[in-house]
Amino acid sequence: MDAMQTGDTELIRAINRFHVLDTIRRFEPISRAEVGERTQLSRTTVSAIITTLLDEGVIYYDEGETSGATKSMAGRGRPRVLLRMNPNAAYVVGAKLSMHQVSITVTNLRADPLACLVLPVRTWRLGAELIADLLEDGIRAAVTKAGITMAQIAGVGVGLPGFIDSVAGISHWSPILAAEPAPVPLARMLSDRLGVSAVIENDANLVTLAERWFGHGQGVDNFVVVTVEAGIGMGLFINGDLYRGHHGMGTEFGHSKIDRHGPLCRCGQHGCVEAFCADYAILREARKIVDLPPTDDEPSIEAAVCEVTRLAREGNEGLRAVFDAAGEILGLGIANLVNVIDPGKVIISGAGMRAADLLEPSVRAAVATNSLKVLAGRCEIVFHDWTDEVWARGAASLVLQGLYRLPWSRNARIEMAI
Ligand SMILES: [Zn+2]
Secondary structure, eight states: OHHHHHHHHHHHHHHHHHHHHHHHHHHOSBOHHHHHHHHTOOHHHHHHHHHHHHHHTSEEEETTOOOHHHHHHHOSSOOOOEEEEOGGGOEEEEEEEETTEEEEEEEETTOOEEEEEEEOOOGGGTOHHHHHHHHHHHHHHHHHHTTOOGGGEEEEEEEESSEEETTTTEEEEOGGGTTOSSOBOHHHHHHHHHSSOEEEEEHHHHHHHHHHHHSTTTTOSSEEEEEESSSEEEEEEETTEEOOOTTSOOOOGGGSBSOTTSOBOTTSOBSBTHHHHSHHHHHHHHTTTSOOOOOOSHHHHHHHHHHHHHHHHTTOHHHHHHHHHHHHHHHHHHHHHHHHHOOSEEEEESGGGGGHHHHHHHHHHHHHHHSOHHHHTTSEEEEOOOOHHHHHHHHHHHHHHHHHHSOGGGGGGOOOOO
16 A cells, blocks of 8 residues: 555656646746646645756746736736746657658757658568668767757657557557568667667657647647548547557547448458548549549559549539548547547647648538537537648657656656656
């Protein structure tokens, strides 16, 4: 029982630390009193955490600055000193692996990008060892480009599509590593090569973290991100934390079933959401209407989908109907999520948002029709595009989330405290 209580205390301390640091990051420059108001933590708790953060050099007093709000709050003629984060107290690297590209971003503690590197590589041809070598070389090059050294890097976060056990650092299955006969311990392979702690995560979870830190998920404790592109992904924030599922592989919204007699999905089953709405599904239906060149890899699929999008936008009624139908199924699936989860927001993102204008009306209509009436008007639906570089910043956030929670002295060996 004692051990458990100790564990609980440490967890609460970590969560409080995270909230204080996150509040300073988001609202700086900010006074101690405002940190207390925004976090709803006691004066003693805030004071203890701020003292530690000041000692560690993670935050500092900006004595020359007072905000308008603070002046009026003080109101006694004595300006309060305000707190700021020291963005260069730590650096991290975020990387995103996709089928035809590797993007790497070096950021500081505030996730400001310092250097980016994009490598056009057909990653799925390489195999695990070469992928790890490529990431090692790319990360070292990006760190040099940022003007810092590997010794200053506190951690590396890597996102990739597939069934990823982030806690164990293992890719159970990824289209990029599909030729591997066994699960790939990619996090350890990278840590060994770089001498720095590495974490891996499903790419939809990364965009969810990016929304949480920089986008529409800021200040929302329960929200869903649906990513539409080669497949349909999902990330879920529940009670202020990323939800991964019992085995670390949950929230496969793309493979929730809409119609058991529906089209064949890439997973081998029938009628999944993605078999109606992902890029390949749009192309399958579009081919019934227009002639398209063969599409055998991701760049050619991307080019064909862009062409279909252009034709629909220019008024091809048949193709507009394809997007309408895809949007209707996507909206139906999202209504199911709304009814099950009751999120504050659903953020629809990913490369598929290149056709957001074509999908949006039918998505919104289907969400409105199929959500419980009590929820339909309350859940905000946001369409939001992200670039690969922002996904890489999400990968950086994966490491930052761990960093924010741990006392700096322990950061030499980051364990994910989530
Ligand atoms: Zn499926």
